[in-house]
Amino acid sequence: MNLYEFEGKNLFAKHGIATPHSAVVRRGDDFAKAYNDLGIKNAVVKAQVLSGKRGKNNGIRFCASSDEVSRACDELFAMNIRGQYVAAILIEEKLDVAEEHYLSITYDTNKKQPMLIYSVQGGMEIEDVPEEKLQKYLLDIRQEKIEVDISCAQELWNCFLAEDTRQVEINPLIKTTDGRFVAADAKVALDDDAFYRHEEWKNFEPRTMLGRLPTERELAVQKIDEGENYYRGTAGKYIEMDGDIAILFSGGGASIANMDSLIKAGLQPANYTEYSGIPPREKVYQLTKIVLSKPGLKGLWIAGGVANFTNIAETFQGIADALDEIKPSYPIVVRRAGPFEEEGMKLMKDCAERNNLKMKLFGKDTSMSETAAILAGMIHV
C-alpha cells in the first residue's frame, strides 16, 4: 500500500526525522482557519496524491495569505493530477532552503537486500540525476546500525525496518539556511504481506491509484476477504475498468497473460479480477455477483490454466450459484482444467441449460488465448 505524503511524514516524525510544521485539510474543511492556526506566513499547499510529479503538474502552490491558501485548496480539490484523485491537501511552512538532497531506501532485486541511495542533487526527478551523482550503499537487513555518514540515514533505516516498508524516499531532504535537515516530501510504500503484524494499518483510509475513490464494487470485494490475514483461498483482486467484458480469472500469471490476449482480441475488460488458492464456494459466489453487477456488460470470460490443486468443481459451483440468480443474456466463455474438471464442467453445462445461457466450455485442449478470440466472435455475430 502506498501512503500519502502526510501519512509518510507521520512515520518519519515517529522515527526522529524532522518534518515541516503542517496541517492536513479535507474537502469541506475551513482552509483559512487551518492556515491561520499554523501561525506561519509563507506556506506550501500540496495536493495529496499517490504518485509523484506533482510539482510539474501544478499540484503544489506557494501562498502567503489565508485568501491565497483558500483559493489554492479550492483549485487543487477540483483537479485530478496525472489521473490521480486528490484525497487531501497538506498546508505546511515554507522552509528556508540552503540545499536540496535526495535519500531513499528500497529493495535491490539483484542483490536481494535493501539499497540506500543518496544524492546531494535532490529536488528534481531522481531519474534525471546523472548516475555518477548518486551514492549507493548496499545494506544488510539483519543489521540495525548502518555505517553511513549521511544525515537522517539511520532514522530512515529505523523507519524502513520497524514499519515494514518496501520503499521509503525523501525528496527533497532539505538543508535549511540554519543547518537543519528536514524531510520536505515523503514517499512510503508499505508491505501488504506484513499486515498481520501492524494492527494500526487498519486505520488508513481506503485508496486506489486510479484517479478516483475506490468504487463500491472494489470495496465490496475487499470485504469478502476481511479477517483473513494469510494465504488460504483469497477471493482475490477486483479493479474496475472502463470496458464491457466481465472477467473472472484464476491465478496471477494466467490473468496477466489473459488480459494481454483479451485486448489483442479487440475486447475491453470491465474489470481485472483474479482469484487464487482454493477459495470456498461462498467466496466465489460473492465475487461473481459483484463482478456481474457492473452495468452494460457484453460478455463474461471465465479463464484459468491447468490448475495444480484448485478444486474446479468447488469454485465453479460458486460461479454457477451466482449465474443461477443473475441469468446473464450475454455470451459466456469458460476455459479451465485441473482437479475435478469434469465435475466442474458438468456443473457449468447444467447451469447453462437450466438458465438458457449462451455459454461455451473449453478444457485444456484449447489454449486460453484462443478462447478470447472465440468470445470476441460470439459477441460480434
Place this chain on the structure above:
Amino acid sequence: MDILISKNTKVLVQGITGKEGAKATKAMLDYHTNVVAGVTPNKGGQEVEGKPVFNSVKEALAVILNEAKRSEEFLSQLPNGQRSFAGAQDDNLKNVVSAIYVPPFAAKAAILEAIDNNIPLINVIIERIPIKDTAYCLAAAKEKNVRIIGPSSLGLISPGVGRIGVVGGPLVNEIFQPGSIGIISRSGGMTNELSWQIRRAGLGQSTVVHVGGDLLLGTTYADLLKLFEADQQTKAVVIFGEHGGSYEFEIAELIKNKKYTKPLAIYIGGKFVSLFPEGMNIGHAGAIVARGQGAEEKEKVLSAVGVMIADNYETLAELIKPFA
C-alpha cells in the same frame, strides 16, 4: 542428469501437520518422491501419511542421518570402503531438501532453522511472507551457500524422477513426461499450463521450476539457466516471465558471458498494465534501482542476445520445438 532433485533426494516437510503440508506430502509420495519426515514444533511423535513428525529439524536430521550413517558404516567395513564418517554425513545431507509449508508468520524461523542445519536446498512454498523476512533469510542462506527456491514457489518437478510440492496436482502424468525442455515460470498456474503446451506440442520436460512471484527471488532465472546449461538432458529452455523486476537482465548478461548457450524462448506478460496510471506498481526508488527496465526494454535486450520472444505463452512451444 537431474538438476535440483534426483532419485536420491530425501524430502523433509516443515509444517507437515498443516493442511497444505499434509496434502503436499501425499502428492510427493504419489509421485514416488522420498519424503522421509516432517517437522512441526510440539507435534513430534505424530505421523502424517505414515511419515514421522519431529519437533525440530535437528531431531529429524539426526534420525535421517543416523540411518544413513548405519548403512555407511556397514559399507565402510567392506574392503573398498573409503569414505570417512564426516564425509559420509555431508554426503547424505547433500541430498536433503526441505519444503516449507508453515504459515507466513512462522516462515522466517522455519527457514532459518533449515539454514542453520545446513540443508543445502530449501523450497519455500508458502505465500505472503513479509519481504523483510524474505530478505533476512536470503542473506543468511547466502552466507551458508544454501539455495532457496521461492518464496511463493509451487515447487519443482523432474518428470519421472520426483517432485517437490504439488506441481501438476493429480493430473501430473497427463501434463508431464520426461524430455529435453527446461521450464522456468514466475507463475504457479502457468507452470502447469506452459508444461501442458510443451506436452501438447509432442515434447517433454527435463526439469520444471516455479521460482515464485515475489519481488525477491531466492533462485532467479539466471541461476537456473546455469544449471540447465550443465544438464545434458536439457536441450532448450522456455520461460514464463512477468512485467516488473529486473531478473530478465541477468539473463542477457549470462548469455553475453557465454555462461548460457542453449536455445531460449521467453514470454513476458503484463503489457496491459499500460492501461493503468503510471506508478501503480513501484515508484521512484524502485525505478532508480531498476532504471530503464520496462517490459519492452526487456524484450529488446533479450532479443539482442538471441533470445526468442513469444507474443503469447502458447507460442513458446512452437518457437522451441525445432531445438527439442
